[in-house]
Amino acid sequence: MGCSSCSTGKDGQPGGCKNNGTCGTDGCNKLTVFDWLSNMSLPSGEKPFDFVEVRFKNSRKDFYKNTEGLTLSIGDIVATQAQSGHDIGMVTLTGELVRVQMKKKKAPFSGEEVCKVYRKASQKDIDIWQKCRDREEEIKKRAREIAIVLKLQMKISDVEFQGDGSKATFYYTAEERVDFRQLIKDMAKAFGIRIEMRQIGYRQEAQRLGGVGSCGRELCCSTWLTDFRSVSTSAARYQQLSLNPQKLAGQCGKLKCCLNYELDTYLDALKGFPGQDTKLYTEKGLAYCQKTDIFKGLLWFTYKDEPSNWHVLSKDQVKEVLEKNKKKEKVASLEEYAADNIIEEKVVFENVVGQDSLTRFDQPKRKNNKNRNRNKKRRNNKNRKPKNA
Incomplete structure (x- = not known):
């Protein structure tokens, strides 16, 4: 579902908010939680939950404590605590549903791991953040070139800047362990920022980048799927699917997550069923x-x-x-x-829409009697002998 910013632009081309899934109206975000308690007021004497859910680029989310008692709502841009400096993110959930999400994801409610919200982002913070976001594609391209020169067996899939522009996180995928110490030195020298390398799996890469699956819908991992369960070829065997890797593999190159959706139904149906080797x-x-x-x-x-x-x-x-x-x-x-x-199935055709015949609009061809009479007269005139003969 798109937001109001995703309207048609000039020449019939889609306009879009150009925020790559972080629109301010929270209408087309990835993995968005629907706040069904937004229209309900708290009981008398109850204080709102002091944690908020903040989302950064793509689907990265975290929970922050509102120690200053700020009045925050969904879509607000806030400055949050980071390891060094501050980060800029968008509030995606407030209230009691944040408590439910924290329990679901086993996030700590207290301790040193809990980060806090500093303030609402000022216009200066937003300008610096947007400027850093505009540099990400150029830096990602340059980082890939450096990795190719160093002959590293890795793929840099995405770059994410910290809100204050002091650090950049490079997400990469690799089959084996990669020694990227020289890569970090070269990139730090070229970009003048602190570098953090974070390895992700192929499923996480597809989740961050998004896309459209073979079913014609957006990828489940980038829209609503929050955890990745292991998928094995036995799931395809139980469902009697052909073991064709081109059809069973998803955009990430791994087995499709949807192979597990109906697996429990097939396993229940197989109980008490004779085996294939009977x-x-x-x-x-x-x-x-x-x-x-x-x-x-x-x-x-x-x-x-x-x-x-x-x-x-x-x-x-x-x-x-x-x-x-x-x-x-x-x-x-x-x-x-x-x-x-042996059951003989009789095919019965029913007149569902009330039509008599599929060719009811076809008119039969009429014979042209006028042309026939004209040709007959011509033949008779040729056969007649002249009177003076």
Whole structure:
């Protein structure tokens, strides 16, 4: 959902707020928490919760204590405590929902780890912050060139400046451990700022950069997904998906997070279901399982000597045959069981929209009798003999 700033600009091109997901109206932010308590007043005698949620570039968020008792609302630009200097961020959540989010993410409510909000950002703070944000793309390009010259096996994916412009954090991805000491020296000399290198995974990189998945929607990790659970190829096997890495991989190059969404449903359906390696012993021969449909409760078997002929059996029928096989009894054939599962589906076409025929607007071609009569007269005139002959 876009904000009012994401309107159409000149020549039909999208305008946009050009803040890369940090718009002031909080309408198109990543991982935004809906404040459903905003229209409710606190009970008498209750003080508002003194923590606020502040978000920085992309999806990085943190919780800060409002020690000064400032009147803050969603969308306010504030100066917050940092390791050295101060940082500039935007308030994305206030009130009791901040307490819920802190409990969910196990953030500390007290201690040395708790940072605080200094003040509301002045116009000078915002100008310095915006100036630093404008330098990020140029510095990222230059940092990549330095890394290539040093032949480092790493990819610098994003750069984030601190609000006061004294430090820049470089996010990078790498397969193995990288010795970037010389890289830090060269970048500090070239940019004149303090450098911090932070390695992130490929999923975190996709979360920060965003994008559109193969489903046509925005990436789950950059919109609503807050944690990354491990995804294995067994999730695709349980759901009977083809193990094609090009289709199972997401924008990050790893297995798609959505493979876990319906996995529990498939695991529940597989309880008490015969396995894929089930073998049935019949008098006609040994039969192997070729295909299963766990939701319809059907299995397809073929004889060892007749792999082209498939016989469909229900889950209960397979269990019945297995029970007989355990007693060292063989059934006559699978055809006896498969004959009970043959259902002839009759295709019924219904006139849903009340139309009589799809060709009701087509008019039949009419024969041109006028041209026929004209040609007939011409032939008769040619056949007539002249009177003076």
